[in-house]
Amino acid sequence: MGNKERRRFVWERDKALALLRVRDAIRSSEIDPDIADVVLLINRFEKWYTTSSCSGRIFLIEMPEVFTKKNARILGKWHWKVGVEEVKRVIEGFKGRNLILSVRGPIIHVIARDIWSAKEFLSLAYQAGFNKSGIRYINPERVFIEVRGSEYTDVPVILDGKRTLNESALPTVVKTLNQLLVRSKVKLKRLKDVLLRYKLA
Secondary structure, eight states: OOHHHHHHHHHHHHHHHHHHHHHHHHHTTOSOHHHHHHHHHHHTSTTEEEEEEEOOEEEEEEOSSTTOOTTOEEEEEESSOOOHHHHHHHHHTOOSSOEEEEEEOOEEEEEESSHHHHHHHHHHHHHTTOTTOEEEEEETTEEEEEEEOSOEEEEEEEETTEEOSOGGGHHHHHHHHHHHHHHHHHHHHHHHHHHHHHHHO
16 A cells, blocks of 8 residues: 555545544533534545644633633633623632633634645634634644634633632623623534535536
8 A cells, every 4th residue: 555545545544433433422412512513514525634623712720820721620611601690609709819701702723634734624613703713743754733713712710729809890790701601602513614615616
């Protein structure tokens, strides 16, 4: 088997295994429902497949050291708009040193067959508004792409055991994070539309 045939064999094998994992993850609700159709659509193209995804979320995270992920622990997580009282309950029960309220838009990890296929996908992602997307690494058999937008922010709630976000400001902060999350999820619909147009072209 020559190099070209071997690369094709490895690609087809890995793509088939990835698609099985995606279907199993959808059946077991491990993939967020509002991103599942986009993930399935990406995997219908011969030159791309997905490895992981998140449709976006708001979360409260405990950090032993500020803005350091080591030993961090998520205490509350919501994949759609969250109410102020839900956030408040987690904050009031917190006994640690540092607590951060964050929002992250959708993230999709895509494997492309080669650099040309990767550039094609990035062009489509940019059209949909995922302007922070880029290539994470390249090897002879695949290109790893991270698809993401610019909707993300972190708000310190408690630092060194002291409350830094006043309770009176919490409703405004939660409303703003909800708006960011909703705006970011609109881009999933745009990406689906862009992919469908590309497929039909």
